[in-house]
Amino acid sequence: xxxxxxxxxxxxxxxxxxxxxxxxxxxxxxxxxxxxxxxxxxxxxxxxxxxxxxxxxxxxxxxxxxxxxxxxxxxxxxxxxxxxxxxxxxxxxxxxxxxxxxxxxxxxxxxxxxxxxxxxxxxxxxxxxxxxxxxxxxxxxxxxxxxxxxxx
Amino acid sequence: xxxxxxxxxxxxxxxxxxxxxxxxxxxxxxxxxxxxxxxxxxxxxxxxxxxxxxxxxxxxxxxxxxxxxxxxxxxxxxxxxxxxxxxxxxxxxxxxxxxxxxxxxxxxxxxxxxxxxxxxxxxxxxxxxxxxxxxxxxxxxxxxxxxxxxxxxxxxxxxxxxxxxxxxxxxxxxxxxxxxxxxxxxxxxxxxxxxxxxxxxxxxxxxxxxxxxxxxxxxxxxxxxxxxxxxxxxxxxxxxxxxxxxxxxxxxxxxxxxxxxxxxxxxxxxxxxxxxxxxxxxxxxxxxxxxxxxxxxxxxxxxxxxxxxxxxxxxxxxxxxxxxxxxxxxxxxxxxxxxxxxxxxxxxxxxxxxxxxxxx
Numbered sequence: 001x002x003x004x005x006x007x008x009x010x011x012x013x014x015x016x017x018x019x020x021x022x023x024x025x026x027x028x029x030x031x032x033x034x035x036x037x038x039x040x041x042x043x044x045x046x047x048x049x050x051x052x053x054x055x056x057x058x059x060x061x062x063x064x065x066x067x068x069x070x071x072x073x074x075x076x077x078x079x080x081x082x083x084x085x086x087x088x089x090x091x092x093x094x095x096x097x098x099x100x101x102x103x104x105x106x107x108x109x110x111x112x113x114x115x116x117x118x119x120x121x122x123x124x125x126x127x128x129x130x131x132x133x134x135x136x137x138x139x140x141x142x143x144x145x146x147x148x149x150x151x152x
Numbered sequence: 153x154x155x156x157x158x159x160x161x162x163x164x165x166x167x168x169x170x171x172x173x174x175x176x177x178x179x180x181x182x183x184x185x186x187x188x189x190x191x192x193x194x195x196x197x198x199x200x201x202x203x204x205x206x207x208x209x210x211x212x213x214x215x216x217x218x219x220x221x222x223x224x225x226x227x228x229x230x231x232x233x234x235x236x237x238x239x240x241x242x243x244x245x246x247x248x249x250x251x252x253x254x255x256x257x258x259x260x261x262x263x264x265x266x267x268x269x270x271x272x273x274x275x276x277x278x279x280x281x282x283x284x285x286x287x288x289x290x291x292x293x294x295x296x297x298x299x300x301x302x303x304x305x306x307x308x309x310x311x312x313x314x315x316x317x318x319x320x321x322x323x324x325x326x327x328x329x330x331x332x333x334x335x336x337x338x339x340x341x342x343x344x345x346x347x348x349x350x351x352x353x354x355x356x357x358x359x360x361x362x363x364x365x366x367x368x369x370x371x372x373x374x375x376x377x378x379x380x381x382x383x384x385x386x387x388x389x390x391x392x393x394x395x396x397x398x399x400x401x402x403x404x405x406x407x408x409x410x411x412x413x414x415x416x417x418x419x420x421x422x423x424x425x426x427x428x429x430x431x432x433x434x435x436x437x438x439x440x441x442x443x444x445x446x447x448x449x450x451x452x453x454x455x456x457x458x459x460x461x462x463x464x465x466x467x468x469x470x471x472x473x474x475x476x477x478x479x480x481x482x483x484x485x486x487x488x489x490x491x492x493x494x495x496x497x498x499x500x501x502x503x504x505x506x507x508x509x510x511x512x
Contacts, residue, residue: 016193019508020218030281061191095196
């Protein structure tokens with residue numbers, strides 16, 4: 001599993017963002033910016049995803065959805081919060097329906113700032129996430145091996 | 153008579169980046185009823201009026217939606233200018249029109265890409281987005297932002313476009329037009345696309361009128377409604393006719409939006425030709441106004457209605473926004489009745505839903 005960083009799959013979910021970051025995430029996957037050259041692939045299925053890109057803050061209704069998506073993803077996994085709304089709540093922080101950034105319900109590993117986050121910074125976030133994902137999956141492998149040894 | 157079952161569609165699904173949730177009541181493969189449920193993206197943006205002053209609010213309202221952000225900021229500014237009783241300089245009007253049409257182009261190209269993706273043409277999706285990047289480059293060159301470009305202020309605009317940049321826009325949109333001609337062929341003539349779009353999701357003129365559809369959805373059903381004809385900003389000086397189709401199906405909606413990109417190119421050409429050579433691009437507005445105002449503008453997705461009530465305090469009393477997607481959702485639910493399950497994704501895309509606007 002040494003080269004898993006060459007093929008992690010992305011899951012994108014729009015929390016309660018204004019769409020600005022979402023279309024930039026999509027723009028990242030199109031040929032001009034082409035995040036797929038780092039081996040990542042966009043998927044709509046959380047069961048097959050390794051990296052979770054979340055845009056927008058958490059509100060009372062989507063908190064459960066975000067938690068559920070995170071729990072459906074297999075371990076190891078990495079979460080990237082894209083845009084200032086996903087980082088802290090951003091311009092909508094004072095709104096009555098916003099609980100805060102993505103880290104109010106799920107653990108976030110990488111924060112990508114910006115309103116809207118530029119494709120270059122999103123790609124930077126993805127590249128860091130890919131590195132972290134490799135590290136986590138190595139640790140996960142070791143853990144599994146140790147468990148196997150103990151069992152035998 | 154088959155057994156009825158309910159299929160939940162969304163909020164997380166691969167067709168749109170946004171969370172839209174619809175419960176589809178189906179019998180065999182046919183949709184009997186579609187029940188949308190909303191609130192996954194509700195932020196309570198309108199409540200910020202008592203925490204941000206009238207000038208700061210411009211930037212908050214712009215973030216109602218990232219795709220049609222310029223229009224929202226402009227609509228709010230127009231409403232406030234109406235309350236203040238001021239008229240913006242003529243050059244500012246033309247600049248707003250140019251940016252507004254550029255943002256309409258990028259919004260429609262984005263949508264054409266999503267549509268191509270929905271009927272399975274991935275390469276066409278990439279082509280649309282590649283052309284869209286050129287529009288975004290023009291926007292970035294003139295404003296500094298790509299999708300949210302805060303250039304509106306109450307009383308005018310914050311940035312001017314230099315004559316060189318105007319010339320560059322003028323020539324670049326011609327290049328874009330040439331590239332669009334190529335993809336237009338696929339959208340209009342390709343037989344696979346035709347078989348996927350023709351006769352699917354029909355809304356008749358009567359239905360569209362009764363359900364209050366707006367924008368390209370209404371125009372595709374033959375209703376001649378385009379708020380730009382109201383003549384706000386520089387549209388009063390420009391010569392154009394709303395693009396109308398009679399069929400009311402998915403293909404008609406695709407055709408209307410595709411043609412509107414060409415129309416926007418023409419409008420930008422006209423605006424650049426007529427822009428007055430002035431230095432004034434904004435006027436200062438001071439104080440806390442009293443009054444209420446109601447403005448309608450044509451967003452890429454249709455008619456948006458802005459309402460502001462102010463009573464001489466630093467904060468306005470009420471801001472209300474009726475967005476085009478909200479008007480088009482009843483049309484979508486009507487369309488989905490009797491549809492094949494496999495066409496649902498396509499139909500959802502053809503009304504160009506912007507859930508962020510709708511739920512704010």
